[in-house]
Amino acid sequence: MLKKVGLVFLLCFFYSIAKADFDELLKQLPFSPQEKQQILQGELITTQVEESEEHELAVLLAFVVKTTPIALKKHFIKGTWIDLPEPILTSQKLTPASTIKDFSKLKFSANESNELERFLSVQAGNDLNLSDTEIKQFQLISQLDSNASDVQQTVEEQLHKVLYNRFHAYTAGGVRKITPYQREQGEQFNLGKYFQKITGLSPILKQYYPLFYQTLSQYPDNKPSQLQESFFALKLKVEGRPTFSLMHRMLIEEADAFAVALRQFYVTQSYNGEQGLGLFLPVKQGVLVLGIFRTSSDAVAGFGSSIKHSVGRRLLAYNLTQLYEKIQQLN
Numbered sequence: 001m002l003k004k005v006g007l008v009f010l011l012c013f014f015y016s017i018a019k020a021d022f023d024e025l026l027k028q029l030p031f032s033p034q035e036k037q038q039i040l041q042g043e044l045i046t047t048q049v050e051e052s053e054e055h056e057l058a059v060l061l062a063f064v065v066k067t068t069p070i071a072l073k074k075h076f077i078k079g080t081w082i083d084l085p086e087p088i089l090t091s092q093k094l095t096p097a098s099t100i101k102d103f104s105k106l107k108f109s110a111n112e113s114n115e116l117e118r119f120l121s122v123q124a125g126n127d128l129n130l131s132d133t134e135i136k137q138f139q140l141i142s143q144l145d146s147n148a149s150d151v152q153q154t155v156e157e158q159l160h161k162v163l164y165n166r167f168h169a170y171t172a173g174g175v176r177k178i179t180p181y182q183r184e185q186g187e188q189f190n191l192g193k194y195f196q197k198i199t200g201l202s203p204i205l206k207q208y209y210p211l212f213y214q215t216l217s218q219y220p221d222n223k224p225s226q227l228q229e230s231f232f233a234l235k236l237k238v239e240g241r242p243t244f245s246l247m248h249r250m251l252i253e254e255a256d257a258f259a260v261a262l263r264q265f266y267v268t269q270s271y272n273g274e275q276g277l278g279l280f281l282p283v284k285q286g287v288l289v290l291g292i293f294r295t296s297s298d299a300v301a302g303f304g305s306s307i308k309h310s311v312g313r314r315l316l317a318y319n320l321t322q323l324y325e326k327i328q329q330l331n
Contacts, residue, residue: 025281028204029060029290040064040285049292050201053194055272058294066286069258089242090235096171098231103160106235106244108152115242118269119155126298128269129181129189134162159244159268163233166266167246171231174219178265181272191273191296195263198275198294205277212252212259219250226252244268272296 026036035045044063051058065072092105108116120142122128122135130138141154169177178192196217200206205213214222228251236243246266252259264274272295279290 025204025208026062028207029062031062039288040283042066042285051294053197053296055189055296055298056198056294057297058292061291061293062289064283064285064288069280069282069287072280072287087237088234089237092233094167094231094233096168098164098167100160100164103163103233106160106163106233107156108242112242113148113152116152116155119159120151124182124186125184129267129272130162131179132182134179135182137161163244163246163266167231167233170246170248170265171220174221175265189272189296189298191265194273194296195265195275202277202292204279204290209259212261215250215252216261224252228252238270241270243270270297272298 023036026039030047030049031039031045035047039045039062042064044061046059046061049058049060090105090107092102094102118128119138122130122138124132124135128135137158138155141151141158144151144154146154166179169179175192175195178190178195180188180190180192182188199213199217205216211224215224215227230249232247232249234245234247236245245264245268248261248263248265250259250261250263258280262274262276267273274293274295276294277292279288281288281290
């Protein structure tokens with residue numbers, strides 16, 4: 001099934017072009033002259049951008065909001081906007097010093113026994129995003145002679161280990177250290193390589209924000225002093241199911257402009273991961289907001305892919321409209 005969380009996980013903004021030329025910037029984006037006028041008038045315009053692979057959904061959005069970068073920036077600096085269209089059931093802020101105890105809030109509820117069974121009976125495939133080693137660790141639990149409450153606790157403890165290990169691997173080595181997901185017939189999905197690929201797809205990022213591009217591409221080896229970052233472990237409700245996710249937010253600010261990247265570098269199910277990029281740019285009419293959202297999902301590949309992509313983009317556009325309306329409320 002389609003995933004949109006990331007997709008709508010919130011815009012990201014780039015930092016170094018507080019006075020960039022509006023027309024010159026939009027020349028590099030797939031908007032018609034009429035759409036450019038609509039954007040300046042405050043309308044939300046979404047369009048498809050080139051997708052890097054058949055597993056991906058990618059959407060570009062643009063609109064102008066009548067406020068200032070400072071008014072918008074404070075929400076991101078405070079970390080108050082980490083919400084998704086799907087409900088956040090549990091959230092835990094993390095730091096590089098976090099221990100496994102910091103993941104203990106992420107649990108299954110009493111009515112989620114069917115989700116526990118998914119972990120106990122997991123096999124290589126698309127149902128859960130786990131490495132071969134992680135799969136075997138959950139399979140071992142099913143062989144234990146334990147009562148239901150003990151089994152749930154053991155599954156949760158193993159899930160916490162997965163989240164803990166993946167979190168510290170990423171903070172130590174970035175996307176290069178993301179362990180691939182094991183699929184059927186010995187295939188793997190490498191989320192780290194996916195992030196490396198899509199980060200290099202934005203000419204605007206490379207041209208106007210070379211420092212932020214380097215930070216995003218080389219993290220954690222290139223961390224400028226003005227970088228502000230935060231990490232979250234989340235339990236989400238995605239398509240009616242509990243989904244556990246690790247999220248990294250990076251923000252760089254300079255003068256009255258700023259950049260934010262929101263990256264879901266691990267997700268247990270429903271989609272593979274997501275990265276959002278965007279821009280707050282002061283213009284005469286207020287602040288130009290641009291966002292590029294890319295989500296990898298096995299559910300949009302294969303037979304009927306073109307139909308799945310079309311439906312997925314429409315659903316994504318709907319969710320982005322909700323985000324647009326929320327930001328416009330700051331007027």
